[in-house]
Amino acid sequence: MNETLVDALTEAEAAAELARLAREITHHDKAYHTLDTPEISDAEYDALRRRNAAIEARFPALIRADSPSNRIGGAPESGFAKLRHRVPMLSLDNAFDAAEFVEFCARAKRFLGRTEPLTFVAEPKIDGLSISLTYEHGHFVRGATRGDGTEGEDVTTNLRTMKSLPQRLSGPAPALIEIRGEVFITKADFLALNQAQALAGSKVFANPRNAAAGSLRQLDVSVTAGRPLSLFAYAQGESTEPVANTHWDYLLRLRDWGFEVNPLSRRLGNEADAEAFQNEMALARSGLGYDIDGVVYKIDDLGLQRRLGFVGRAPRWAIAWKFPAEQATTVLREIRIQVGRTGALTPVAELEPVNVGGVLVARATLHNEDEIARKDVRVGDTVVLQRAGDVIPQIVSVVTERRPAHSVPFVFPDTCPACGSHAVRPPGEVVRRCTGGLTCPAQRVERLIHFVSRPAFDIDGLGEKTIQEFYNEGWLHGPADLFRLPQREAEIATREGWGRVSARNLSRAITARRTVPLDRFIFALGIRRIGESNAKLLARHYGSFANWRTQMLAATTVGSDERLELGSITGIGPTIAEELADFFAERRNVDTLDELAAELTIQDAVAAEAADSPIAGKTVVFTGTLETMTRPEAKARAEALGAKVTDSVSKKTDIVVVGADAGSKARKATELGVRTMTEAEWRDLVA
Ligand SMILES: [Zn+2]
Known part of the structure; x- marks a missing residue:
């Protein structure tokens, strides 16, 4: 930089x-x-x-x-109750070389007015999630993440699922003690977990630390229980009675109580031993079963620790000596665009393979379009690569002096490399996405799973596994193919895990769904931001599939009446209108939609008590302040009677209800010759 x-x-x-x-x-x-x-x-x-x-x-x-x-890290957010630590969980200052470590020791000695060497305990610094565990009379009662250091998230229930966490301390213990440690995932468990995640189409974690944090902070505790979490204990917070005079003895107590303590931890007679230990760990690092990013050195004597106290957010008696980032230089051969299962386009750097800290690296993430532009990474560039505890290597910078002549800035594609559809990037978002959801091979399986899900077509017997299986057979190119599966009933019956009865049932379940309400149909298409409730709004507003299709095609033109109408539907708005327009602007999507519709009977949306109400089918706009009802109440009543409520006045508007202090909308209605009425007149009409 x-x-x-x-x-x-x-x-x-x-x-x-x-x-x-x-x-x-x-x-x-x-x-x-x-x-x-x-x-x-x-x-x-x-x-x-x-x-x-x-x-x-x-x-x-x-x-x-x-x-x-x-500040330390992020404050807790959503989902979990907050739990206040009795003694704050602080973070450590860092040293990045021997000189900084020596300076740390000198500072501590000056503070203590001491010349004789200090005894340290050295502990490999695990890359995981710090937690605090409270034990009362030897029983585990509460556990929290570090959070902002003062307050963390209450993850007691999740922690209870961990086998390595003692539910009871063995042997005598204080009435109350807070024990601190690190929850982590081993490298082997991490790779296996990511493999399983990828297979299930779920989120893949960037590194073991994120996998550990993501696994522990699960609102569904059964997910945590299934994750291979490990724990090393290494520090204490509040304690109602002293349990040791030195940190080393405290670690021994932890072990006696039943905790795992990192076996590589070592007591060092003086500060000069630290450099040797640091080098030893740097060499051992790649062979360890878990990631470490440095070594923590703590002054062993707890009495000295108390005297030294804290400065700002960090103790004066401990320091984390970090390993240098593992870097290497290599040539970037190509920037390849991967398409994720949700259509996100992700750039990946293909590199001349190079050894970075003992691992052969041929590929690195470039995150997104902005990142490439910010670092001005170009094909043919010599780049500095880095692995810093992260499993996925990163490109740190470009060696511009070695840039080939005639190199050009990388242009991010605006079409999907997997299917050729438009790839769009909504304002304010960093990710560019393929709009060809229904046809894009990269997204097909995901879309089909969504398509048959309960709130969509709700086809019994067609789960994720079956979809994947049939897809692999080459039977499912798009959603219309689902309705052709009954033609393969005999073949399905002979497959492993199937029989005549289950194949027949599947055919029946599929055939039963050939008739589908418009809102479910719209939802099933998996258009971005069109969830169940927006699909209902659209179905109610446009009434029939044919009308919706016509209007959406017209709405692809920016500034058209149809586009304005779409954006003015209460609950839809311009952003969602744009997503719909992007979808319909892609010819392949419309072809797939038509192919699908040909297989189906799509039922019109019908408003409840609408048929004979005086406002059925009318488009209504409320403006100004209503005095005898709230706006949502007025809107709900109008919709129940079969009216469409929109936010802006156009020539398609039938009625404008003018409340107090009405402004431009009332004026526009008069200009366009749209019928206006007072709140009282409206009440009479719908009474
Ligand atoms: Zn695509």
Whole structure:
């Protein structure tokens, strides 16, 4: 990155940069802690934090109230109850080389006014999820994630499913003790889990740490129970009585109580031993069963720990000495666009294979279109690759001096490489998506599974596994093929796991669904943002399949009356209108739709008590403040009587109900000659 050296920054530049860093770090904290989907490597993240700290050190007057230096990670969000830690869970300062470690030791000694060497406990730093476990009278009662350090998420139920977590401490224990540790997934378990996830079409995790966090923070506890989570205990929070005088003895107590403690942890007689241990672990790292990203060194004497205390968010008595990121340089041969099962286009860099930290790497993620533009990555470039605990390597930067002459910036395709359909990127989103959902081979299986699901066509006996099986046979190219499966009944009956009865039942279930209500049909198409309720709105508004189809085709023209009408349906709006227009603008989708419709009887949407009401089929707009009813109430009543309620007035509007302080809509109605009425007149009409 082309960053100005901190020493060269003017005060104004520094202030702007601190604002940017606060924003960026907050964003990445959220991606990492709350969403479990980091966008940058740990090393890049550390670099942001270090730059922020360096600028703050030079311009202390500019330190912001929301400075990232005062925060740890992301605050808990949604789903889980919050749990306050009795003693805060802090994070550690980092050292990146021997000089920084030596400086850490010197600081501690100066603080203590001491010259003799310090005894340390060294513990490999596991890349997992920190948790706090509360035991009362030896029984596990509560467990929480670290969260923002003060307050985490209550994951007690999930933790109880872990075999490596003692439900009861063996031997005498304090009345109350908080024990801290790391939940993690081994490399082997991680690979197996990702394989299973990919097979099931579920989310694949970027690295073992995210897999551990994602597995523990499951609202469905049975999912957590099925995940291979491990635990190492290594620290304490609150305790009603002291349990040891040194950290080393505390680790021994943990082991006696039944916890797993990392067997590689070691007590070091003085700080000089740390460098040897660091090198030893750096060599051992690739052969370990789990990921580590450094070593934590803690001053062993708990009395000294108490005296040293904390500064900001970190203790003065411990430091995490991180391994350098594993980097290598290689040539980028090609940028290939992968199409995910949901239609997302993801760029992948194909590389001259190169060894990065003991692993042969031939491919790296480029995340998205913006990332390529930001780093100006081009085909033929020499790039710096990095693995930093992450299993998926990242491209850090381009070595521009080695860029071939005549190289051109990469142009992200606007068609899907799998099917040729338009690939669109809605404003404000980072991902470009293929619009050919129904025909795109990359998305077909996913779409078919959605198509037969309960709220859609609800076809009994056609689950995910069967769809995949028939798809592999080459029987299912699109949804219309589902309705041709009964022609293969005899063949299906002879398949493994099938028989005459089950094949017959499947044929019947499929045939029974040849008649389908319009709203289910629309929902089944799997158009982005068209869930069940939007499908109902569309069905009710357009009434019949033929009408909907005609109107949607016309709505593909931006600025057409049909497009405006679509966007003004309450609950739809311009963004969803655009998704629908994108879908219908793709010829292949319309062909597939027609092929499908030819197999079906699509029932018109009928409004409940509508038939003989005075406003059935009328388009109504409410404007201004209503005095005897709320807007939603008025709308619900109108719809129940078969009217369509829209938000804007056009020549297709039949009635405008004008409340108090009505503005431009009332004027427009008069201009267009649309019938207007007062709230009282309206009430009389629908009474
Ligand atoms: Zn496609």
